[in-house]
Amino acid sequence: xxxxxxxxxxxxxxxxxxxxxxxxxxxxxxxxxxxxxxxxxxxxxxxxxxxxxxxxxxxxxxxxxxxxxxxxxxxxxxxxxxxxxxxxxxxxxxxxxxxxxxxxxxxxxxxxxxxxxxxxxxxxxxxxxxxxxxxxxxxxxxxxxxxxxxxxxxxxxxxxxxxxxxxxxxxxxxxxxxxxxxxxxxxxxxxxxxxxxxx
Amino acid sequence: xxxxxxxxxxxxxxxxxxxxxxxxxxxxxxxxxxxxxxxxxxxxxxxxxxxxxxxxxxxxxxxxxxxxxxxxxxxxxxxxxxxxxxxxxxxxxxxxxxxxxxxxxxxxxxxxxxxxxxxxxxxxxxxxxxxxxxxxxxxxxxxxxxxxxxxxxxxxxxxxxxxxxxxxxxxxxxxxxxxxxxxxxxxxxxxxxxxxxxx
DNA sequence: CCACCGATTGACTGGTCAATCAACCGCAGG
DNA sequence: CCTGCGGTTGATTGACCAGTCAATCGGTGG
Numbered sequence: 001x002x003x004x005x006x007x008x009x010x011x012x013x014x015x016x017x018x019x020x021x022x023x024x025x026x027x028x029x030x031x032x033x034x035x036x037x038x039x040x041x042x043x044x045x046x047x048x049x050x051x052x053x054x055x056x057x058x059x060x061x062x063x064x065x066x067x068x069x070x071x072x073x074x075x076x077x078x079x080x081x082x083x084x085x086x087x088x089x090x091x092x093x094x095x096x097x098x099x100x101x102x103x104x105x106x107x108x109x110x111x112x113x114x115x116x117x118x119x120x121x122x123x124x125x126x127x128x129x130x131x132x133x134x135x136x137x138x139x140x141x142x143x144x145x146x147x148x149x150x151x152x153x154x155x156x157x158x159x160x161x162x163x164x165x166x167x168x169x170x171x172x173x174x175x176x177x178x179x180x181x182x183x184x185x186x187x188x189x190x191x192x193x194x195x196x197x198x199x
Numbered sequence: 200x201x202x203x204x205x206x207x208x209x210x211x212x213x214x215x216x217x218x219x220x221x222x223x224x225x226x227x228x229x230x231x232x233x234x235x236x237x238x239x240x241x242x243x244x245x246x247x248x249x250x251x252x253x254x255x256x257x258x259x260x261x262x263x264x265x266x267x268x269x270x271x272x273x274x275x276x277x278x279x280x281x282x283x284x285x286x287x288x289x290x291x292x293x294x295x296x297x298x299x300x301x302x303x304x305x306x307x308x309x310x311x312x313x314x315x316x317x318x319x320x321x322x323x324x325x326x327x328x329x330x331x332x333x334x335x336x337x338x339x340x341x342x343x344x345x346x347x348x349x350x351x352x353x354x355x356x357x358x359x360x361x362x363x364x365x366x367x368x369x370x371x372x373x374x375x376x377x378x379x380x381x382x383x384x385x386x387x388x389x390x391x392x393x394x395x396x397x398x
Numbered sequence: 399c400c401a402c403c404g405a406t407t408g409a410c411t412g413g414t415c416a417a418t419c420a421a422c423c424g425c426a427g428g
Numbered sequence: 429c430c431t432g433c434g435g436t437t438g439a440t441t442g443a444c445c446a447g448t449c450a451a452t453c454g455g456t457g458g
Contacts, residue, residue, distance in 0.1 A: 009405085009406085027226060030444085030445060030446080031445080031446065031447080032445085032446095035408095040406085040407095041406055041407040041408060042407075042408060042409095042447095043406070043407060043408065043447095043448085043449085044405080044406055044407075046446090046447065046448080047404095047405070047406075051446080051447080052446070052447090081395075082396075108312075112311035112312070113307075113311070113312065114307065114311075114366060114369075114370050116224045116226055116227070122370060122372070125372075126372055129372065136395070139395075143397075144396065145395045145396060145397070146393075146395060146396065146397045146398075149386060149389075149390055149395065150386075152373060153364075153373070153383075153386060153390075154390060154395055156360070156363045156364055156367050156372075156373060157360035157363065157364065157387065157390055157391075158360075159363060160359040160360040160361070160362060160363025160364065160366075161355070161356035161357075161359040161360050161363075162359070163359060163363070164355045164356065164358060164359020164360075164362065164363075165352075165355055165356065165359065167359075168328075168355050171321060173321070173324075173325050173328065173355075174351060174352070174355060184352075187348060187349075187352060188356065190348075191348055191352075191353060191356055191391075191394075192356075192390070192394065192395055193394050193395050193396045194345075194394040194396060195390075195391065195392050195393040195394025195395075195396075196280075196335070196338075196344045196345060196348065196353055196391055196392050196394075197281075197343065197344055197345065197392045197393060197394075198342075198344070198345045199345075199398070208435080208436085229414085229415060229416085230415075230416065230417085231415085231416095234438095239436085239437095240436060240437040240438060241437080241438060241439090242417090242418085242419085242436070242437060242438065242439095243435080243436055243437075245416090245417065245418080246434095246435070246436075250416080250417080251415095251416070251417090
């Protein structure tokens with residue numbers, strides 16, 4: 001190795017930002033909070049990032065691009081729409097299981113804050129909706145899904161349900177401890193595909 | 200009439216706040232923006248409200264209490280769960296049709312901003328979820344809905360879908376003009392109750 | 399041993415607003 | 429005509445904080 005990684009300060013700052021944003025929310029965190037939590041001088045944040053916004057930006061883009069890939073990959077498998085949707089929901093729920101603080105920040109501060117901050121990312125967010133809509137449209141073309149529902153409509157309903165469940169866990173409206181995430185994924189897919197009424 | 204209403208300044212301020220919050224977002228609006236838009240002196244805002252937060256508070260509580268009543272009423276009708284859920288979704292969509300700016304503010308600044316501002320209102324928001332869950336539970340008890348889905352789970356999925364559609368209209372991710380709201384309501388209920396797969 | 403350069407530090411500035419407050423207006427009742 | 433009072437005004441204050449910048453550190457190559 002060329003040189004021992006000198007405790008990558010940039011990463012240190014990003015990780016600290018996740019913790020602090022998750023704890024206090026973006027607006028309530030001062031840049032000094034991030035620097036303190038990272039054990040780094042105030043000014044260094046501005047050495048690596050142009051602004052406080054850019055820190056959040058980076059966190060969002062890093063993670064969201066993975067989601068877009070996951071959706072794309074799910075679609076590429078030749079499986080049925082039920083399996084594809086399960087894969088998408090599974091990826092999102094796993095992201096939460098793996099790093100709840102990061103997901104909290106992304107959902108609360110970007111995705112659902114579509115007015116203030118998310119405005120910048122509407123395009124990327126929309127791309128996710130469209131990816132899901134593509135899965136639905138494909139399922140309809142194959143006759144596996146009913147054709148009388150607009151794909152984008154179904155996509156929004158599906159993604160909305162996913163995000164709402166996430167929010168429920170994040171804000172403890174719904175108990176996260178006892179709920180098994182895989183079970184939640186299956187239940188959600190069942191609900192959306194089979195419906196609430198008995199078959 | 201006793202006396203000509205002396206242009207109720209308090210109301211004037213609230214209505215102005217709706218417009219300005221909807222346009223700029225809560226954080227980006229200065230109190231002076233509200234006062235200017237209402238054609239009223241800066242200080243008067245503080246005569247009627249303790250703080251900028253309280254203005255938003257008032258807007259939220261005013262409208263949300265109506266939703267809680269609507270859910271309660273929908274539940275009291277002896278109709279099936281499908282009709283009850285349709286009534287709830289219909290009420291929310293109608294609220295948007297009637298006053299899109301107010302709904303935008305409530306959704307964007309309170310409901311989805313559960314971290315910063317909505318924290319205060321988590322209790323009231325939760326009450327809505329629970330009202331919907333009660334409808335589901337009742338439907339299950341009557342055998343009209345499958346019993347293997349946790350009512351609170353179904354409620355979150357349903358409400359999440361509703362809110363996501365609203366967000367889609369608000370941010371024009373989904374065209375609102377061509378979409379008939381009543382049709383959207385029926386389609387949503389169909390999706391949730393019957394599922395995406397063909398029966 | 400020096401010159402150089404990017405990383406790192408943290409005190410400081412400039413601007414922004416929420417909230418306060420002292421004064422003003424106009425009417426009701428004496 | 430005065431007095432009091434609630435509604436109304438808008439200039440002022442005081443806190444807060446993002447972003448700047450000049451100084452320092454520490455390593456590398458000549």
